[in-house]
Amino acid sequence: MSDALLAAYDAVLFDLDGTVYHGTRVIPGAPETVRAAREHGTPVRFVTNNASKAPDEVVAHLTGLGMPAGTDEVHTSAQAGVQLLKERLDPGAEVLVVGTESLAAEVTQAGLTPVRENVAGVQAVVQGHSPDNTWAALAEACLAIRAGALWVACNVDATLPSERGLLPGNGSMVAALRTATDVEPLVAGKPQPLLFDTAARSAGAERPLVVGDRLDTDIAGAVAAGIDSLVVLSGVATPKQLIEAIPAERATYLARDLTALTEAVEDLRIGPRPGWTVTTEGGVLAATGDGDELDLLRALCHTAWETGVTELHGDAEARLGGS
Structure with a gap:
């Protein structure tokens, strides 16, 4: 194990969708690999751009798939998005929420006031993935953004991996609002480095490793944060995309899936x-x-x-x- 990839770093920051699981289906070998990291004494963190679930819901999902975790090990783009809002708004400010109730709960926990309609006084819009997002919700956000409200997108993933294949992600809905408003949102999640920086600090890590399946979010976020990365072919990334990757989206290592963490470092290096x-x-x-x-x-x-x-x-x- 001394020459294994996971032994070369002081924390492993895992993406979830497409890396650890596909919806309700776990990636084969993922529970055993996460357990191997823990047994080696390497802290693990789960860093996801999916803003539809609260950390305790993510923990429940991981536990059900054979990977028990603590809420302190989960870092979501919803948390990052609300952090950006909190830094820019006065306490109690009204925030129009386009997303799940768990996203609205994060807004409340930050001392802000979540609303669902573009009422007078709305100072910001926060947008995260939800299978229940509707045209009406986008219309309310459109009006608020056009009126000058701060717009924070939890992430801009165009697609969302599932056990059935790729589905529309939050980025597809963000694109609709971008077209309707001619405004660019402030993006909280990957590829911005905030999530990885926060996760690494929580683990006390000085040399963490990112493991992910998307070049434009996971790997680009790692590059932006100055962190080495392992790209896996269990999700979105394809060989063609890897070969054509721009410098900002180039990983350090390449493997079929996350089980490669127990393999030798030099066998995985690009x-x-x-x-x-x-x-x-x-x-x-x-x-x-x-x-x-x-x-x-x-x-x-x-x-x-x-x-x-x-x-x-x-x-x-x-x-x-x-x-």
């Missing part, structure tokens, strides 16, 4: 890999050799990021299963 040679002749990425396809992807990402060449030769694409 970079040149034994058994594979990658070239860019003709302006395409071509690979020769033999071995693990994830090692091939690690080597391809390294060369693509170094050279800017991202188009795959047909043979390399076939070896990755069509990306």
